[in-house]
Amino acid sequence: MKKFKIVPLSKDYAAHIRSTGKDEFGHSVIEQVATGSGPCRVSLKPFKKGIDKRLLISHSPFAVDNAYNQPGPVFINKEEVEEYKDVHRFPPEIKANKKSFPLSLIGYSKDQVMVFTQLVGDDDVDELIARTFELYPEIEYLHARNAEACCYICKIERV
Numbered sequence: 001m002k003k004f005k006i007v008p009l010s011k012d013y014a015a016h017i018r019s020t021g022k023d024e025f026g027h028s029v030i031e032q033v034a035t036g037s038g039p040c041r042v043s044l045k046p047f048k049k050g051i052d053k054r055l056l057i058s059h060s061p062f063a064v065d066n067a068y069n070q071p072g073p074v075f076i077n078k079e080e081v082e083e084y085k086d087v088h089r090f091p092p093e094i095k096a097n098k099k100s101f102p103l104s105l106i107g108y109s110k111d112q113v114m115v116f117t118q119l120v121g122d123d124d125v126d127e128l129i130a131r132t133f134e135l136y137p138e139i140e141y142l143h144a145r146n147a148e149a150c151c152y153i154c155k156i157e158r159v
Contacts, residue, residue, distance in 0.1 A: 011082070043081040045093055104145050125144075
């Protein structure tokens with residue numbers, strides 16, 4: 001049974017940034033060859049270091065500007081890529097690489113108030129997401145973040 005849905009940044013959002021050269025805050029996009037694994041926030045696939053070209057942008061994953069709003073730097077591919085499609089499971093390439101992608105989950109209420117935080121550690125992230133939604137009905141959605149860099153990876157919605 002499907003318990004959650006992964007929501008990457010959309011192709012349309014990324015296309016707008018590529019075409020304008022500006023992020024949603026009006027900052028100029030920074031192009032660079034990947035020096036780290038990323039991932040791309042559209043495809044949710046790791047970058048190939050020294051090969052892939054990526055764009056650094058500021059992004060806020062929130063609809064409401066309040067004290068919990070956490071805008072920050074994220075990467076998207078310079079070239080158009082497909083959005084992550086296997087939305088009922090956490091991206092396997094991120095899940096499998098706990099060293100490059102140490103994860104934390106942060107839960108928010110429908111009013112965008114932070115009500116839950118947990119380091120994933122050695123837990124299975126798919127099981128932890130499903131269990132969190134079962135145990136905490138007040139959580140409307142989760143954000144997956146890199147637990148070391150604190151950067152946003154993707155939104156996870158309750159299904």
